[in-house]
Amino acid sequence: MRCEVVAVxxxxxxxxxxxxxSSWIGQELAAVGIDxxxxxxxxxxxxxxxxxxxxxxxxxxxxxCTGGLGPxxxxxxxxxxxxxxxxxxxTDEALVEKIRHMFGSRGRDMPExxxxxxxxxxxxxxxPVQPGTAPGLAAEFERNGETKLIYxxxxxxxxxxxxxxxxxxxxxxARSGASAVIRSRVxxxxxxxxxxxxxxxxxxxxxxxxEGSVTIAFLASGMEGLKVRLTAxxxxxxxxxxxxxxxxxxxxxxxxxxxFGVDDENMEAVVLRLCKEQGLTLATAESITGGLIAxxxxxxxxxxxxxxxxxxxxATDVKTAVLGAxxxxxxxxxxxxxxxxxxxxxxxxxxAVATTGVAGPDAWEGIPPGTVWVATCVDGExxxxxxxxxxxxxxxxxxxxxxVLNFLRKRLVARxx
Amino acid sequence: MRCEVVAVxxxxxxxxxxxxxSSWIGQELAAVGIDxxxxxxxxxxxxxxxxxxxxxxxxxxxxxCTGGLGPxxxxxxxxxxxxxxxxxxxTDEALVEKIRHMFGSRGRDMPExxxxxxxxxxxxxxxPVQPGTAPGLAAEFERNGETKLIYxxxxxxxxxxxxxxxxxxxxxxARSGASAVIRSRVxxxxxxxxxxxxxxxxxxxxxxxxEGSVTIAFLASGMEGLKVRLTAxxxxxxxxxxxxxxxxxxxxxxxxxxxFGVDDENMEAVVLRLCKEQGLTLATAESITGGLIAxxxxxxxxxxxxxxxxxxxxATDVKTAVLGAxxxxxxxxxxxxxxxxxxxxxxxxxxAVATTGVAGPDAWEGIPPGTVWVATCVDGExxxxxxxxxxxxxxxxxxxxxxVLNFLRKRLVARxx
Numbered sequence: 036m037r038c039e040v041v042a043v044x045x046x047x048x049x050x051x052x053x054x055x056x057s058s059w060i061g062q063e064l065a066a067v068g069i070d071x072x073x074x075x076x077x078x079x080x081x082x083x084x085x086x087x088x089x090x091x092x093x094x095x096x097x098x099x100c101t102g103g104l105g106p107x108x109x110x111x112x113x114x115x116x117x118x119x120x121x122x123x124x125x126t127d128e129a130l131v132e133k134i135r136h137m138f139g140s141r142g143r144d145m146p147e148x149x150x151x152x153x154x155x156x157x158x159x160x161x162x163p164v165q166p167g168t169a170p171g172l173a174a175e176f177e178r179n180g181e182t183k184l185i186y187x188x189x190x191x192x193x194x195x196x197x198x199x200x201x202x203x204x205x206x207x208x209a210r211s212g213a214s215a216v217i218r219s220r221v222x223x224x225x226x227x228x229x230x231x232x233x234x235x236x237x238x239x240x241x242x243x244x245x246e247g248s249v250t251i252a253f254l255a256s257g258m259e260g261l262k263v264r265l266t267a268x269x270x271x272x273x274x275x276x277x278x279x280x281x282x283x284x285x286x287x288x289x290x291x292x293x294x295f296g297v298d299d300e301n302m303e304a305v306v307l308r309l310c311k312e313q314g315l316t317l318a319t320a321e322s323i324t325g326g327l328i329a330x331x332x333x334x335x336x337x338x339x340x341x342x343x344x345x346x347x348x349x350a351t352d353v354k355t356a357v358l359g360a361x362x363x364x365x366x367x368x369x370x371x372x373x374x375x376x377x378x379x380x381x382x383x384x385x386x387a388v389a390t391t392g393v394a395g396p397d398a399w400e401g402i403p404p405g406t407v408w409v410a411t412c413v414d415g416e417x418x419x420x421x422x423x424x425x426x427x428x429x430x431x432x433x434x435x436x437x438x439v440l441n442f443l444r445k446r447l448v449a450r451x452x
Numbered sequence: 453m454r455c456e457v458v459a460v461x462x463x464x465x466x467x468x469x470x471x472x473x474s475s476w477i478g479q480e481l482a483a484v485g486i487d488x489x490x491x492x493x494x495x496x497x498x499x500x501x502x503x504x505x506x507x508x509x510x511x512x513x514x515x516x517c518t519g520g521l522g523p524x525x526x527x528x529x530x531x532x533x534x535x536x537x538x539x540x541x542x543t544d545e546a547l548v549e550k551i552r553h554m555f556g557s558r559g560r561d562m563p564e565x566x567x568x569x570x571x572x573x574x575x576x577x578x579x580p581v582q583p584g585t586a587p588g589l590a591a592e593f594e595r596n597g598e599t600k601l602i603y604x605x606x607x608x609x610x611x612x613x614x615x616x617x618x619x620x621x622x623x624x625x626a627r628s629g630a631s632a633v634i635r636s637r638v639x640x641x642x643x644x645x646x647x648x649x650x651x652x653x654x655x656x657x658x659x660x661x662x663e664g665s666v667t668i669a670f671l672a673s674g675m676e677g678l679k680v681r682l683t684a685x686x687x688x689x690x691x692x693x694x695x696x697x698x699x700x701x702x703x704x705x706x707x708x709x710x711x712f713g714v715d716d717e718n719m720e721a722v723v724l725r726l727c728k729e730q731g732l733t734l735a736t737a738e739s740i741t742g743g744l745i746a747x748x749x750x751x752x753x754x755x756x757x758x759x760x761x762x763x764x765x766x767a768t769d770v771k772t773a774v775l776g777a778x779x780x781x782x783x784x785x786x787x788x789x790x791x792x793x794x795x796x797x798x799x800x801x802x803x804a805v806a807t808t809g810v811a812g813p814d815a816w817e818g819i820p821p822g823t824v825w826v827a828t829c830v831d832g833e834x835x836x837x838x839x840x841x842x843x844x845x846x847x848x849x850x851x852x853x854x855x856v857l858n859f860l861r862k863r864l865v866a867r868x869x
Contacts, residue, residue: 046671048488050479051638051681053472057493062467071465072500074493076474083489090507106647107670140842146647193847254468319743319764325750326736326743329764333742336813336845338766344774345764347736347746353761353799357774382770396753428753 036211037070037095041087043103043112044190045078056101056195063199067208068217068268079103084115092119092183097207099199102190104169106148112187113172117156119185120176124154130161130170137168162186164201167194173206184210217268218275222286224293225260225302225441229253232261235290249282258433259301263290295444302440303331309447310341310386318384319345320358320374322365323392323407328436343384348374354391357381364400366391371408372417379412386447387412388439394428405431409439413446453628454487454512458504460519460529461607462495473518473612480616484625485632485685496520501532509536509600514624516616519607521586523565529604530589534573536602537593541571547578547587554585579603581618584611590623601627634685635692639703641710642677642719642858646670649678652707666699675850676718680707712861719857720748720755726864727758727803735801736762737775737791739782740809740824745853760801765791771808774798781817783808788825789834796829803864804829805856811845822848826856830863 040061042054057074064071073094077087084103091098103112117124130153138145152169155161162171172187186203188195224232232253243249248269254262263286267278287294296305310317319329329345332338348354351365358377363369374389388411395404405424410417422438424431457474464471474491481488490511494504501520508515520529534541547570555562569586572578579588589604603620605612641649649670657668665686671679680703684695704711713722727734736746746762749755765771768782775794780786791806805828812821822841827834839855841848 045669046681047475048478048491049482049636050475050477051636051671053470053475055470058464058467058470060467061465065466072495072497073504074465076491078489080489087490107650109669143645146645146651148647148650193844252468321743324747325755325759326738326746326762326764327750329743329766330741330747333744333764333766333811334846334849336811338742342742342766344766344770345743346774347743347750347762347764349746349750349756349759349761350799356800357761357763357798381774382767383773394750394753429751432751 036097036207037072038064038097038099038207039091039095040071040074041084041091041098041100042074042076042190043079043084043100044076045080045109047076047102048078056190056192059192059196060099060101060199063204064207066217066219066266067204069207069211079109079111081111081115081118084111085118088115088119088185092178092185096182097184097186099203100185100187101195104152104171104187104189106146106151106168110151113151113154113156116159116172116174116185116187120156120158120174122157125157126150127153127155127161130155133165133170134168159185162188162198162202164198166197167191169194171198171202173202216271216275217266218272218279219264219266220279220283221254221298222263222265222283222294223260223296223298223300224263224290225295225437226293227261227290229261232263232290236263236286239285239289243282249278251282251286258430258437260295260437263294292445295441301331302437302444303328304335306440306444306447307332307335307338307341309444309451313447313451315341315385315447316343316383317341318343318378318382318387320378320387320389321345321347322349322354322374322390323394324390324432324436325349327432328388328390328440331436343382346378346381366393366400366402366406366408368408368419368421371410372419375410375412375417375419376415379415385414386443388443390435390439392422392431392435394431396428404428407431407435409435409442411439411443411446413443413450418442418446453514453624454489455481455514455516455624456508456512457488457491458501458508458515458517459491459493459607460496460501460517461493462497462526464493464519465495473607473609476609476613477516477518477616480621481624482634484621485634486624486628496526496528498528498532498535501528502535505532505536505602509595509602513599514601514603516620517602517604518612521569521588521604521606523563523568523585527568530568530571530573533576533589533591533602533604537573537575537591539574542574543567544570544572544578547572550582550587551585576602579605579615579619581615583614584608586611588615588619590619632685633688633692634683635689635696636681636683637696637700638671638715639680639682639700639711640677640713640715640717641680641707642712642854643710644678644707646678649680649707653680653703656702656706660699666695668699668703675847675854677712677854680711709862712858718748719854719861720745721752723857723861723864724749724752724755724758726861726868730864730868732758732802732864733760733800734758735760735795735799735804737795737804737806738762738764739766739771739791739807740811741807741849741853742766744849745805745807745857748853760799763795763798783810783817783819783823783825785825785836785838788827789836792827792829792834792836793832796832802831803860805860807852807856809839809848809852811848813845821845824848824852826852826859828856828860828863830860830867835859835863
């Protein structure tokens, strides 16, 4: 089964928005063994869209179009697909009702133009999964004696993703009769370089190449650390799971402690899980990270079971007034440790993390940007570390966040032993 | 002059790396009035690369290939271009020397494999600008009586960018005799639907279509609101700027108050600017947003000039203990207003925003997820609003953040009048 991606939107060609949808879709397809050899970006132009979809259908069995399903004049993906199929657009009354209802349930009137979104190429149908107001499309038709598939999803990433995982990927797998089961597991690491990881695992990768049932790939995921993806192929779920479990164990034996989570479990989720398991409450005191740590913790559903709250002590006197830190240089070991203790006291928590530093772009009180102090407090005991970054404001804050959470994670793991 | 982009690399199709080069190139080309109607991603496969470049040359005058110029076996962009041109690869002795010299000047021996990078399609030449060890390629040749251009640049963004601005863009402009200047301006809006905006501006868009010098496009940027992009074409900067200023004024007359910023100025940057202009300090009290507001504010360089800090009162008793809010239901008008006043008092700020609500996925104290209260405090006066979302946890938090900042923005704008 070959499936191409066509990303629609002049703003993608003009670089006003980055097309991240194609890459995401390519990753999902690869994970289930469906090839995506070509991905094309085209503007909001009917003839060009039709041409691109035609070319894709000549090379592949299926095409997934993203974008151009909105309610405005330049949303013409519906028209393009109808033209490729050689059919008319017809109004889907069920869709009209569905869209009307969506607006109604949000206490809003539906602009008439949204009815455009209920227009469907004759013979195509709406994708049952519809997280937003824009319906997706699925069409199957004959072309030179071959069955071809066209899917259309909105360009809004979360809507696209829900339609992909909820309908399109399962549909493609069923149709491709993919008997081989392919599953991946991602071991998430923090605190090493890709080259170093490659050297550590070089032998194991050679062994696997010879064997053939499992493969290892490194995914640099920027500010979320390095991911080691294990992919196993087998005849059924049980076999594949067994292969993944065995390889998971072997890899951990080699790279051990730098693995902090599996698959979608990010650093903050791991820390919250460890806190809950040990019946501990958590608090934050943030200066350089300015709420980033708390924001990431509270993005995890159920975080309220462990997270008490935080203080963002951006102005120096807030550190003393609210956190009870002593007067003194605000980017220092003494300050960050006082902040961590203050977070536990002020917010009534068992453990805490604290950060202070110079985000930049400019130096501050003679301290160069990228200078950061972080601290963790567990059972009243504080530990602090100095970090140095040679990167921009945003990355410094992101790295600081994951680094201090990783320090806390290690202490909590040790505490449980 | 039409110029397509072909991004080469299997890792791009697999989503292990996002192709940001095509977008960047598209932006540069648009800025000088060169059309880029198609951008294609293809893997490290000779036949597919040749096919994609052939298709691009049929539709366009020039093709820019990015990636596949490295020294390894799967870097085959050189071979693909030679095959398209119908010529052999020849060794460019000058390039051999240049590459040898580069390694030498870095005190490193040159691996023999790097000599591959000195192989050039007969008739093509190396791009004079060469920031890294990988040379770029430029080729001009006849095809069905038409002159075609092929450029190849490394996939490493900064190397690609230096070759683009230092050689390819000037070369294309000279060849196309491009004199037209094209500039865009983005008006950022919050609080309306794309369809509604389309209806409001329908007449104006028709008028512009008839006139032809300025165009309007809508860019749904998800949780950052709707963008209205004005694009003007003229003979020089001054004329284009005048066109944009005039259209900017006309559009604001029609959609007025929902415009909060221009181009890259996001909501938090606008609020911070207004605070600084009015000599006001700012604080936050966050429950449902859990630090997201403070994090976005502190992501803006120079935010410390206005932002004092914040309290994340996630646990109910933190709202009373730290912010001095009265006992009572924690998702209510009374609570959110007490939080906003408490933020000003506790953190010593002139203005504040506060949020409390049920992020979900589950209801809480019988209150359905998506129920949110927000408040703004300006000069000691509090205003609050209830919001209702039918979306997931993350989006509820994002929408809450921008919505409450927008309420504050409006009050600060009114205050200045």
